[in-house]
Amino acid sequence: MINDRNALPGRRLLLAAGMSLLCPGTVTGADAATDVPGPAPEVERLVRGGPMALALTFDDGPSPIYTPRVLAVLRRYRITATFFMLGANAERYPWVVRQVVEEGHVLGNHTWSHPTLRLLTAATVRDEIQRTNDVLARTGGGRPPALFRAPGGRFVPAALRACAEFGLRPIRWSIDTADWTNPGVDRIADAVLSRAGTGSIVLHHDGSLSRSAVPEHEGRADRSQTIAALRSYVPQLLDRGYRFTTPARPTDPFV
Numbered sequence: 635m636i637n638d639r640n641a642l643p644g645r646r647l648l649l650a651a652g653m654s655l656l657c658p659g660t661v662t663g664a665d666a667a668t669d670v671p672g673p674a675p676e677v678e679r680l681v682r683g684g685p686m687a688l689a690l691t692f693d694d695g696p697s698p699i700y701t702p703r704v705l706a707v708l709r710r711y712r713i714t715a716t717f718f719m720l721g722a723n724a725e726r727y728p729w730v731v732r733q734v735v736e737e738g739h740v741l742g743n744h745t746w747s748h749p750t751l752r753l754l755t756a757a758t759v760r761d762e763i764q765r766t767n768d769v770l771a772r773t774g775g776g777r778p779p780a781l782f783r784a785p786g787g788r789f790v791p792a793a794l795r796a797c798a799e800f801g802l803r804p805i806r807w808s809i810d811t812a813d814w815t816n817p818g819v820d821r822i823a824d825a826v827l828s829r830a831g832t833g834s835i836v837l838h839h840d841g842s843l844s845r846s847a848v849p850e851h852e853g854r855a856d857r858s859q860t861i862a863a864l865r866s867y868v869p870q871l872l873d874r875g876y877r878f879t880t881p882a883r884p885t886d887p888f889v
């Protein structure tokens with residue numbers, strides 16, 4: 635549904651914004667227009683890291699409870715991952731953002747508040763992405779991220795236009811572990827072990843949108859199964875010869 639948007643690298647911003655309001659979620663020639671030079675970027679579902687390279691990605695954080703536990707597993711096996719963070723959580727837990735960066739991992743933009751993008755105006759979609767870029771730059775080391783993932787992986791045209799404007803590469807995934815449904819540690823691990831291959835991008839969740847001012851009471855979403863599954867399958871993948879990489883390129887910020 636997103637493959638025809640590169641046809642018109644034109645400047646019909648007003649028309650495109652109007653169409654988005656009238657027809658949310660509908661990709662048309664007008665929706666494909668952009669206000670920035672060049673085509674909207676393609677959504678990437680695989681990572682290019684060479685043979686036996688795959689990428690772990692963690693969405694909806696940072697969480698003061700679960701992100702440090704994910705980091706401990708990654709540290710133990712000396713592997714790198716990518717964290718698609720919510721701006722609202724990053725603002726609330728900046729020390730977690732800093733720890734992620736200091737331990738050598740890559741930040742990605744996952745919007746400010748995890749909205750359903752197709753229900754928003756183009757201007758609001760852009761604002762969700764820009765504010766998140768700003769807070770990640772402020773808390774994560776001075777530069778905005780280079781990667782973006784839409785909530786639910788649903789990249790609406792307005793989001794892709796914002797990606798083009800802010801220099802963000804849209805990243806989806808190839809292995810959905812459904813870990814946010816807490817299906818059991820074995821099912822999460824099996825989802826990865828049974829489908830892993832060169833270029834795989836694995837989708838995990840290390841947080842959820844924070845709505846409480848008290849971190850200890852924030853645990854609306856329990857990510858313990860994700861962490862237990864990591865402990866189980868990461869050493870098995872290493873034994874098979876896999877390497878863990880990131881969709882970011884060496885020239886991207888935070889690498």
Ligand SMILES: [Zn+2]
Pocket residue numbers: 693694744748784785786
């Ligand atoms: Zn998400």
